[in-house]
Structure formats: C-alpha cells, structure tokens
Amino acid sequence: MSANPDPTPGAERDRVSWAPMTPDDLDEVMAIEQTAHSHPWTRGNFQDSLNPLFVAQCLRLDGELLGFFLAMHGVQEMHLLNITVAPARQGQGWGRMMLEALSLLSRHAGAQWLWLEVRQSNWRALQVYKRCGFQQISIRKDYYPAGRLQREHAVVMSLKP
Ligand SMILES: CC(C)(COP(=O)(O)OP(=O)(O)OC[C@H]1O[C@@H](n2cnc3c(N)ncnc32)[C@H](O)[C@@H]1OP(=O)(O)O)[C@@H](O)C(=O)NCCC(=O)NCCS
Incomplete structure (x- = not known):
C-alpha cells in the first residue's frame, strides 16, 4: 500500500505519525487491545494479519x-476488522481520523465499499460509525x-x- 493515509489537521500534523503495524x-x-475490548483479539490474531x-x-x-486499525482487502471492497483507540484517548477525534485514513486507503486500493461488523451492544461504536457516515445494512444473528x-x-x- 503506497498511499499516505494522512487526513491529519494542520496543527497536529508534525506530532502525528502513521506507520504500518509490525511485530515490534x-x-x-496488545496493551491497548486488552483494555479497550470486552472480547480482545489475541496476539496470534494480530500476527496472522500482518501480511x-x-x-x-x-x-x-x-x-x-x-x-490502530486493521482491515482486509476484498474484491473491490475493504473489510474493517479492528479499530481501537487507547481508552484514555477516546472521544478526542482520533477514531474519526483513523476511519478517514482507512477510507482514503480504501479509495486508493480501488474499493467501492468499506464494510464492518460491530456488536449490537457496542452502542458507542455504533454511534461513532453513524457519525462517520456508515449506514446499517443488516444484522448477522x-x-x-x-x-x-x-x-x-x-x-x-x-x-x-
Ligand atoms: C469506537 C472507537 C474506535 C471510536 O474512536 P474515538 O476516538 O473514541 O471516536 P472519536 O472521538 O473520533 O468520535 C468520532 C465521532 O463519533 C462521535 N462520538 C464519539 N463517542 C460518542 C458517543 N459515546 N456517543 C455519540 N457519539 C459519539 C464523536 O462526536 C465524533 O463525531 P463528530 O466528529 O461528528 O463530533 C473507540 O471509542 C474505541 O476504541 N472503542 C473501544 C473499541 C471498540 O469498540 N472498537 C470498535 C469495535 S467494532
């Protein structure tokens, strides 16, 4: 992926950095994942996705x-699998910035649609996604x-x- 995912507003541009996730x-x-989710991914889940x-x-x-966010390429689509902001940093606009960056990357990758699933009980994430322009398509029972x-x-x- 060569596109630069950087929708960062001016003032913080010099302080903010984006980089592909690596094993390092x-x-x-994992420290963030385990504090931010009721059912966190395992380290192995992340390791399997670094390709x-x-x-x-x-x-x-x-x-x-x-x-961080992690998404999977599909045929003309991108599937968001994990997006997480450190609990102490939530509600400050970082999640929106990551969704905008993912949207940009998806466009550059030729995706027509960006998909995600979210737990029905995750009211906050549902609100965030709606605020960021996502629409509900269906329920997976x-x-x-x-x-x-x-x-x-x-x-x-x-x-x-
Ligand atoms: C979901 C998550 C990634 C959102 O990141 P965030 O940094 O907290 O979100 P932001 O501060 O960027 O908010 C994005 C938008 O949602 C709105 N929003 C944020 N929290 C909200 C809430 N509790 N209720 C309603 N709207 C809310 C914000 O106002 C903002 O909209 P605006 O820019 O139009 O004002 C983050 O809260 C998180 O990591 N949660 C725990 C892990 C999780 O549930 N991940 C998603 C699993 S599918």
Missing part, C-alpha cells in the same frame, strides 16, 4: 500509540461469542469510501 508494535497494540492481504496502521502522537456459551448479533454497516 504488538506489545503496545499483504491486510492493511494495518498504527497512529502515534509524539511516539505514543493512540490507536449470533455472530459473536458473548461468554457463557451465549452469542451476540452483529450489526453490518457499510460506507462508500
């Missing part, structure tokens, strides 16, 4: 990892494990990048 990032990535089938970017401010042998529906959302 995974200690910091050209995926787009994985880390967003840093003065070197501090703010968050019992898509996610939800503890004690229960399952949870996924809301499927999409955006034209």
Whole structure:
C-alpha cells in the first residue's frame, strides 16, 4: 500500500505519525487491545494479519500509540476488522481520523465499499460509525461469542469510501 493515509489537521500534523503495524508494535497494540475490548483479539490474531492481504496502521502522537486499525482487502471492497483507540484517548477525534485514513486507503486500493461488523451492544461504536457516515445494512444473528456459551448479533454497516 503506497498511499499516505494522512487526513491529519494542520496543527497536529508534525506530532502525528502513521506507520504500518509490525511485530515490534504488538506489545503496545496488545496493551491497548486488552483494555479497550470486552472480547480482545489475541496476539496470534494480530500476527496472522500482518501480511499483504491486510492493511494495518498504527497512529502515534509524539511516539505514543493512540490507536490502530486493521482491515482486509476484498474484491473491490475493504473489510474493517479492528479499530481501537487507547481508552484514555477516546472521544478526542482520533477514531474519526483513523476511519478517514482507512477510507482514503480504501479509495486508493480501488474499493467501492468499506464494510464492518460491530456488536449490537457496542452502542458507542455504533454511534461513532453513524457519525462517520456508515449506514446499517443488516444484522448477522449470533455472530459473536458473548461468554457463557451465549452469542451476540452483529450489526453490518457499510460506507462508500
Ligand atoms: C469506537 C472507537 C474506535 C471510536 O474512536 P474515538 O476516538 O473514541 O471516536 P472519536 O472521538 O473520533 O468520535 C468520532 C465521532 O463519533 C462521535 N462520538 C464519539 N463517542 C460518542 C458517543 N459515546 N456517543 C455519540 N457519539 C459519539 C464523536 O462526536 C465524533 O463525531 P463528530 O466528529 O461528528 O463530533 C473507540 O471509542 C474505541 O476504541 N472503542 C473501544 C473499541 C471498540 O469498540 N472498537 C470498535 C469495535 S467494532
């Protein structure tokens, strides 16, 4: 992926950096992942995704990892699999910035659609995605494990990048 994913506003441009996720990032990535999600990915999930089938970017401010996203290339589409902002940094616009960066990367990759699934109970993420222009397409029943042998529906959302 050669496109530069940088929709950063002027004042912070010099302090913010984007870089593809590498194995060296995974200690910091896991620290955020485990505090930000009810059902975090494992280190192995990330390791398996660090290859050209995926787009994985880390967003840093003065070197501090703010968050990351990971998406999978499809045929003329991109599928967002994980987007996470460090809990202390949530609600400050970083999630929107990452979604805009992903949208830009998706356009450059020739994607017609950007897809995602989100837990039906993840009210906050649902609001964020709607604010950022995603529309609900359908519900996938019992898509996610939800503890004690229960399952949870996924809301499927999409955006034209
Ligand atoms: C979901 C997540 C990535 C969003 O990142 P964020 O940095 O907190 O979001 P932002 O501050 O950029 O907010 C983006 C937009 O959503 C809105 N928003 C943020 N939190 C909101 C809330 N609780 N209710 C309603 N709107 C909200 C913001 O106002 C903003 O809209 P605006 O730019 O038009 O004002 C982040 O909260 C997170 O990592 N959550 C835990 C992990 C997770 O659930 N990931 C998604 C799994 S599918």
